[in-house]
Amino acid sequence: MADPAQRLHVLPDDELAALDAHWRAANYLSAGQIYLLDNPLLTRPLRPEDVKPRLLGHWGTSPGLNLVHTHLNRVVKARNLEALCVWGPGHGGPAVLANSWLDGSYSEVYPDVPRDAHGMARLFRQFSFPGGVPSHVAPETPGSVHEGGELGYSLAHAYGAALDNPSLLVTCVVGDGEAETGPLAASWHSHAFLDPVHDGAVLPVLHLNGYKIANPALLARLPAGRLDALLRGYGHAPLYVSGDDPRQVHREMAAAMDTAVETIAAIQRTAREAAAAGGTPEGERPPWPMIVLRTPKGWTGPADVDGKPVEGTWRAHQVPLSGVREDAGRLRQLEEWLRSYRPDELFDAEGRPVPAVLACVPEGGRRLGATPHANGGLLLRSLPLPPLERHAVAVDKPGAARHEPTAVLGGFLEEVMAATADRRDFRVVGPDETASNRLQALYGATDKAWQIATLPTDEHLGPHGRVMEVLSEHLCQGWLEGYLLTGRHGLFSCYEAFVHIVDSMVNQHIKWLKVSRGLPWRRPVASLNYLLTSHVWRQDHNGFSHQDPGFVDHVLNKSPEVVRVYLPPDANTLLAVTDHVLRSRDHVNVVVAGKQPCYDWLDLDAARAHCARGAGIWEWAGTEDGSRDPDVVLACAGDVPTHEVLAAAGLLRQHLPDVAVRVVNVVDMTRLMPYEEHPHGMPDHAYDALFTRDKPVIFAYHGYPWLVHRLAYRRAGHSNLHVRGYKESGSTTTPFDMVVRNDLDRYRLVMDVVDRVPGLAVRAAAVRQAMADVRTRHHAWVREHGVDLPEVAEWRWTG
Incomplete structure (x- = not known):
């Protein structure tokens, strides 16, 4: 033929x-x-x-x-x-x-x-x-x-x-x-x-x-x-x-x-x-x-x-x-x-x-x-990244205002896209979710790529666009891998639950990078960067099918010299993390961040310093005064867990003011690993200084709780570590009911403190009972009213 x-x-x-x-x-x-x-x-x-x-x-x-x-x-x-x-x-x-x-x-x-x-x-x-x-x-x-x-x-x-x-x-x-x-x-x-x-x-x-x-x-x-x-x-x-x-x-x-x-x-x-x-x-x-x-x-x-x-x-x-x-x-x-x-x-x-x-x-x-x-590293040029100050949100004090983190990031990415208009070496890919994930500011700099028929009702479609949407995670991943390996830069934005579709593809890319890093003639290429949003805790409207935070677990099984996982808790930390991953080479970076309005905790300088540390004490959130060791450490990783830990810290200030509470936030999950096992890991003395060797640690984590145990199992204080996270208890419900169903809510965290701090079980029994009562009241309230309790929906940080 x-x-x-x-x-x-x-x-x-x-x-x-x-x-x-x-x-x-x-x-x-x-x-x-x-x-x-x-x-x-x-x-x-x-x-x-x-x-x-x-x-x-x-x-x-x-x-x-x-x-x-x-x-x-x-x-x-x-x-x-x-x-x-x-x-x-x-x-x-x-x-x-x-x-x-x-x-x-x-x-x-x-x-x-x-x-x-x-x-x-x-x-x-x-x-x-x-x-x-x-x-x-x-x-x-x-x-x-x-x-x-x-x-x-x-x-x-x-x-x-x-x-x-x-x-x-x-x-x-x-x-x-x-x-x-x-x-x-x-x-x-x-x-x-x-x-x-x-x-x-x-x-x-x-x-x-x-x-x-x-x-x-x-x-x-x-x-x-x-x-x-x-x-x-x-x-x-x-x-x-x-x-x-x-x-x-x-x-x-x-x-x-x-x-x-x-x-x-x-x-x-x-x-x-x-x-x-x-x-x-x-x-x-x-x-x-x-x-x-x-x-x-x-x-x-x-x-x-x-x-x-x-x-x-x-x-x-x-x-x-x-x-x-x-x-x-x-x-x-x-x-x-x-x-x-x-x-x-x-x-x-x-x-x-x-x-x-x-x-x-x-x-x-x-x-x-x-x-x-x-050998794309031979052709690679650094991205012209704008100053973060042009996009950072003002934070006069923690928790005074709220922003959608990915919408703030969208403005930053728009400027990157505009700065690369002539050189054309930056693309954003995703499965039909750019606007849903609040990155629609990109359309101020470029259209979505589209070469076939258009209708008058279409928006932001154009033959020269550099945002690529197709309802195939496989294609998004494959396009971006080919783009990166030939010397360009990019970002893959995806709903958190459905990025699992490319589990096997990212395996192969990580293996490729691991081997390439050992070949001196292969020049470093831009990292494969994932932005996972529409995440497990705010898929309350879509339900159980859309609730799965396990991609992080999958990636952290892989070569430690290649993989990185970041959970920025607010808009400015998301900006700082994204600036970092877009500059990095030969890594697979997973960034998990929410698109719903959340409180702004750190100004830009504090966010940069916190992200550089990867994990640190938020002194303003705790009640330790430096005269004695904390009685308990409240740790958190992820935007919703951070919100609940700070709410729990506020409840402890109110109900148990004599308990010395330390609040630790973790942005870089690999910091929990020993430094012998991961380049970002903490040595034991640094980990012990942060989490203590002998005090109870209540850890509110974005994903499956056993991952934190796996990362920290060799630490001296591991027997004192109690992790709350997603336990496959999901449904179509309210946002706060999602955390209650999985025992990640502020009231459950206070109960955990009472249960684990020596001497509190008896003298704080009434506080524990009050926390359990609110959880019971919540259960009835959401089923009658279809919204969260007023004290939850209207909560704000007053520490």
């Missing part, structure tokens, strides 16, 4: 021969990595000891990836393109490593793996070998921004890389197994957010080799007409390449690549000329091209083994020939397979690729293994 335009491109025979030589060399190197420990050029007959004792790797996808790499080299060199490729098929490492070694970029990064026989032997030995490199495309692989072990995210990463990169062509190979995942299926819609004026282009290559690890691939089995209708319905113009005859496939692939690149250039040229003239192109924009490549799985590998077909079947997925060391017949078959690529024609006596092999390879930074876009 080749497009007629493809036939206009004719590949000369000499160029075809050079492309085939490069492809054969890449195939040879890919197979060699899976099998060989020694004898890389087959200068003598293969022996069992030349073969690895454990055969690990994935052959099935490698020939197709090598074909794409070869032909992408050709168009990049011929047209002097800036290009990046995202390799989606799982564990396609042998192919991408082979090609980066061929183009010389691997040896530049790793001088101990030179482009000769010695280097080839090291390349082979290290693959999937202890102390070596992974079997998938990992951070160690030059030219990569995408780890192919977990499937579904390649196309979203590719579009993220293309955003605000107007000269960049991002080719993305989508495996037919990956094409079955939900995130990938949603990613086909990404072109609706791609601006042909300011962004680059994405060229998807759907590689249909027919099988996954053990089953047929769905799209590969669709009738041709249905597949074509599906892809056109997604908004793409597919170009088809198929077959198992290398000469034919090379010719078709070259023609498809030429057609696709020329179509992309025409779309961009039309849009950019219209924009330069002050308008937009007339009529509907042509669909972006894509390539559908259909070749056999394990192409050019063993046709059959022990009478069972291998090439073109699921048996080629991983290691098509096993037991090679033990079976002389299979050893001979492996040698025949490797020699079928005619390595003596491809490499000289010293193991260097011959000129014909490298004829299609670009030079310098145009090489796919050397593109700076795959």
